[in-house]
Amino acid sequence: KAGVTQTPRYLIKTRGQQVTLSCSPISGHRSVSWYQQTPGQGLQFLFEYFSETQRNKGNFPGRFSGRQFSNSRSEMNVSTLELGDSALYLCASSWQQGDQETQYFGPGTRLLVL
Amino acid sequence: GENVEQHPSTLSVQEGDSAVIKCTYSDSASNYFPWYKQELGKRPQLIIDIRSNVGEKKDQRIAVTLNKTAKHFSLHITETQPEDSAVYFCAASPRGGADGLTFGKGTHLIIQP
Numbered sequence: 001k002a003g004v005t006q007t008p009r010y011l012i013k014t015r016g017q018q019v020t021l022s023c024s025p026i027s028g029h030r031s032v033s034w035y036q037q038t039p040g041q042g043l044q045f046l047f048e049y050f051s052e053t054q055r056n057k058g059n060f061p062g063r064f065s066g067r068q069f070s071n072s073r074s075e076m077n078v079s080t081l082e083l084g085d086s087a088l089y090l091c092a093s094s095w096q097q098g099d100q101e102t103q104y105f106g107p108g109t110r111l112l113v114l
Numbered sequence: 115g116e117n118v119e120q121h122p123s124t125l126s127v128q129e130g131d132s133a134v135i136k137c138t139y140s141d142s143a144s145n146y147f148p149w150y151k152q153e154l155g156k157r158p159q160l161i162i163d164i165r166s167n168v169g170e171k172k173d174q175r176i177a178v179t180l181n182k183t184a185k186h187f188s189l190h191i192t193e194t195q196p197e198d199s200a201v202y203f204c205a206a207s208p209r210g211g212a213d214g215l216t217f218g219k220g221t222h223l224i225i226q227p
Contacts, residue, residue: 033214042218042220043203043205045216059115090157090158101146101207102163103148105150105157105159106157
């Protein structure tokens with residue numbers, strides 16, 4: 001099976017702009033989670049989607065949002081970008097049936113906000 | 115919410131020696147504990163995980179132990195090799211991905227030749 005894919009891989013934006021990142025999960029996986037990785041804060045959970053519904057959300061401001069489509073592909077959006085939003089954004093997919101909750105990560109999208 | 119502490123932040127060992135990384139967690143409801151390895155510029159990759167119904171799990175040179183009473187779990191790597199050099203993250207979750215994984219800050223493992 002193909003792994004988790006994310007597009008774009010790199011992105012440069014300026015403060016105040018908005019950005020949309022895309023994640024395609026492993027075929028058959030229904031859960032997609034998003035994480036932000038920075039040198040200072042490490043890996044932090046943003047939100048998780050399952051069957052097009054957001055099931056849980058981390059402690060991030062409302063500028064961070066997401067959605068999931070019927071084919072399980074997911075997008076996350078960040079509005080009114082701030083310098084501190086510069087980070088590696090990782091998505092992870094899992095099957096989410098029984099104890100099959102193992103998460104597999106995509107390569108990430110590296111976002112630089114200038 | 116869950117809080118995961120990971121130690122040490124940097125670990126340097128001689129090739130062939132063993133390495134141990136320790137994590138503690140705060141939420142007694144957590145029952146899933148994965149470990150990820152992240153090489154520079156690459157995605158985190160799952161190397162081993164353990165659920166709360168077992169105390170130890172082994173996969174070749176890698177083992178994880180879990181003490182639910184003390185709320186701590188550890189990663190053990192034996193006979194370390196240069197390719198083991200990477201950043202290792204522990205994580206905990208009460209419901210696997212559904213509640214998101216809470217990660218430790220990571221351990222930079224350096225294997226000295």
